[in-house]
Amino acid sequence: NESSSFFTIIEVFAYDFPGLLFSITDALFRSGLDVWVSKIATKVDQVIDIFYVRDFDGQKVDVPDRVLAIKKAIADVLPGTSQLL
Numbered sequence: 001n002e003s004s005s006f007f008t009i010i011e012v013f014a015y016d017f018p019g020l021l022f023s024i025t026d027a028l029f030r031s032g033l034d035v036w037v038s039k040i041a042t043k044v045d046q047v048i049d050i051f052y053v054r055d056f057d058g059q060k061v062d063v064p065d066r067v068l069a070i071k072k073a074i075a076d077v078l079p080g081t082s083q084l085l
Contacts, residue, residue, distance in 0.1 A: 007036060007052040008061040010070070014078050016047045023077040024049060031070045032056050 003009050012024060021040065028035060028051065037052035055061055061070065 004052065004060070006060060007054060008033075008067070008070075010051045010053060010074070012047070012049040012051075012074065012078070014047055014049075016042055016045050017079070020047060020078075021049065024051075024074055027073040027077050028053060028070070031073045033061070033070065034058075 010028070014020065025035060032055050033053040034056060035051050035053055039048075039050040041048045053061070061067060
């Protein structure tokens with residue numbers, strides 16, 4: 001979360017499945033986040049998705065409990081072997 005002073009950066013490494021991108025972005029929206037930039041990459045059956053987000057007030061998320069809640073919201077929509085940074 002220290003790579004950018006303006007955005008919270010979320011990196012998702014997962015096995016691809018239909019609807020994965022929607023599931024992740026829906027979890028971000030439900031967590032009160034706007035996606036400003038996304039970098040989406042798929043290779044065979046794996047994805048690396050990077051999201052630059054801010055909260056609905058336009059602020060970077062830096063409260064540890066909020067960051068953990070966001071990670072949980074995303075992890076809940078991912079297969080068990082996925083990784084979230």
